[in-house]
Amino acid sequence: MAIVESSLGTASSDGGLQIGVMNGDGIGPEIVPAAVAVADAAAARAGIRIDWVELPFGARAIESHGTPIPDETLEALSGLDLWVLGPHDSAAYPAGFAADLTPGGVIRKRFDLFANLRPARALPGVAATAPGIDVLIARENSEGLYADRNMAVGSGEFMPTPDVALSVGVITRAATERIAAEAFRAARGRSGHVTIVHKANVLRLTTGLFRDVCREVAVRYPDVRVDDFHVDAMAAMLVRRPEQFDVVVTENLFGDILSDLAGELAGSLGIAASVNCSSSRAMAQAAHGAAPDIAGQGIANPVAIIGSTAMLLRWYADRTGRADVRAAADRIDTAVATTLAAGVCTRDLGGVATTAGFTERVLADIATS
Missing domain, CATH: 3.40.718.10 (Isopropylmalate Dehydrogenase)
Known part of the structure; x- marks a missing residue:
């Protein structure tokens, strides 16, 4: 060395x-x-x-x-x-x-480093809960609900009184566009399938914006198949039928949780690789x-x-x-x-x-x- x-x-x-x-x-x-x-x-x-x-x-x-x-x-x-x-x-x-x-x-x-790319794939010799899993989770890494990433100054978490805690969640078009592009580019080198994960039935404005912008980016990749799931349904489907997913693109908190779940389904977080990256x-x-x-x-x-x-x-x-x-x-x-x-x-x-x-x-x- x-x-x-x-x-x-x-x-x-x-x-x-x-x-x-x-x-x-x-x-x-x-x-x-x-x-x-x-x-x-x-x-x-x-x-x-x-x-x-x-x-x-x-x-x-x-x-x-x-x-x-x-x-x-x-x-x-x-x-x-x-x-x-x-x-x-x-x-x-x-x-x-x-x-x-x-x-x-x-x-x-x-x-x-706006993209956190986390693959989860069952490896030979490792006892996997989901032997068919082979997914890449493209997690937006710069905003969302995480208090260390969503404010230029100060914290995204605060307490107006000792008994009330608030958190600011941020979803922007610009950040969503670039993580979506990363996901679609990755899918072209894999199985050509992207799943958008959101919670737009409840968080209509924030994760609704995330879903809609990802769909807009998808138009630029007509060779890639696209679908979408609510995050709770996605967690269930990763356990039930992980082999139906290829690249999963989602916001920060959802991506953190789903990637840990996927890592354990593949056998252990001890085999869970990851890179944080920008375009350069x-x-x-x-x-x-x-x-x-x-x-x-x-x-x-x-x-x-x-x-x-x-x-x-x-x-x-x-x-x-x-x-x-x-x-x-x-x-x-x-x-x-x-x-x-x-x-x-x-x-x-x-x-x-x-x-x-x-x-x-x-x-x-x-x-x-």
């Missing part, structure tokens, strides 16, 4: 890549290096060099810089298009940081949290962050047309699937492999593929 201190961009003159990496908290320092090692090996097999720009972040950055997301980290990220972010445990930060935007939230907001930048970030209760024990499941890193490389390949980067991403996914199919998995999936043991088996498969 090549670590460099600074970067001038994502692609270097020799075709190599420069990727920012932030290990994060809890199990992050165990699983993120596993993803880096796997991506390095797959890239090397494709003839690509990756320089990893390691940046201070999270609890360790508080100790060294007095803040979980130092200015120097944000400045370095500005010079890169691709980043890998480990989980953060902001609830455990000192009290002075409790009211601050989470460090991941700072990154999302500063760089306008992308950040790999597993859907699960920091799991501080098992940190340092060497038993954390690295599948989700490894899969997220493969998604990151595939996002870059799609953006640049680089077949070699796409081949590296495919090699990562194949190696993980092969390892799981052989029964090698961590404790949360019913196996006995350590984090390091699982990673070594994936690396061995990449070396011989």
Whole structure:
């Protein structure tokens, strides 16, 4: 693994890549290096060099810089298009940081990472509640009911009295158009089907606007089949008939809930990959949290962050047309699937492999593929 201190961009003159990496908290320092090692090996097999720009972040950055997301980290990220972010445990930060935007939230907001793309697919060797599931949830990531994302100044949650709490939900045409476009573009590379999820029978103006704008965007993609569901019906149908869905596009809160449900239906949030992206930048970030209760024990499941890193490389390949980067991403996914199919998995999936043991088996498969 090549670590460099600074970067001038994502692609270097020799075709190599420069990727920012932030290990994060809890199990992050165990699983993120596993993803880096796997991506390095797959890239090397494709003839690509990756320089990893390691940046201070999270609890360790508080100790060294007095803040979980130092200015120097944000400045370095500005010079890169691709980043890998480990989980953060902001609830455990000192009290002075409790009211601050989470460090991941700072990154999302500063760089306008408006799309959270979360696939859920049953993998060989993993006991899935829904073995037929293979969906991509395109979650709008910049507004909705989440208080850290819907106001330019102040919080979207407030209490006029100690006994009354209010929350502001924001849905805009502009934000809906761009997440819808992401969903329809993704569907063209999958099964050509988009499902719009809303609650327009009750939230007529807000999620009604979301549904209607998505339908307007659909007109530009006549080759993609479109339908829509209320969010409660969608949750039921994901459990009952998940195989009928391909790409699901929805607003922030609904997308967060449905993607966690889909991840569990596929077998575990421990295998739930995710990227946060804009039209020009992308950040790999597993859907699960920091799991501080098992940190340092060497038993954390690295599948989700490894899969997220493969998604990151595939996002870059799609953006640049680089077949070699796409081949590296495919090699990562194949190696993980092969390892799981052989029964090698961590404790949360019913196996006995350590984090390091699982990673070594994936690396061995990449070396011989």
